[in-house]
Amino acid sequence: MSSAVVFQIQSILIYSMMVFGILKRKNRKIHVPTMTAVLIWDVILILQIELSRGAVEKASKAIVNPMLLNIHVSFAVLSVVFYILLVITGRKLLAGENQIRGRHRLFGWTAFALRTLTLITSFFAVAPK
Secondary structure, three states: OOOOHHHHHHHHHHHHHHHHHOOOOOOOHHHHHHHHHHHHHHHHHHHHHHHHOOHHHHHHHHOOOOHHHHHHHHHHHHHHOOOOOHHHHHHHHHHHHHHHHHHHHHHHHHHHHHHHHHHHHHHHOOOOO
């Protein structure tokens, strides 16, 4: 099994867990550990891809990359940015700062949309030429 297939399988599993975590957002005891695992696993996946493919070096050659790959990398990077914002706002929510809930929700749906787009574009960005 190629590394691309292993990465795609992981990506689909991460996405499935993310959907489950979102569906359980009203149950803090399930939502928090599920989403924590999702965010950690997704960042580990990005590191795996970087270590096996030199993704950062390829992405830095943005002018010569196919446009779809550049779009895919942009979605992935933005997902991580929103993951960081989610961790910050999520910790504040857990500490009782309920006024941050709307912002956390906005960051969450944005991260989910970006992760959805990352998953979709990954099928085309890694397709053999």
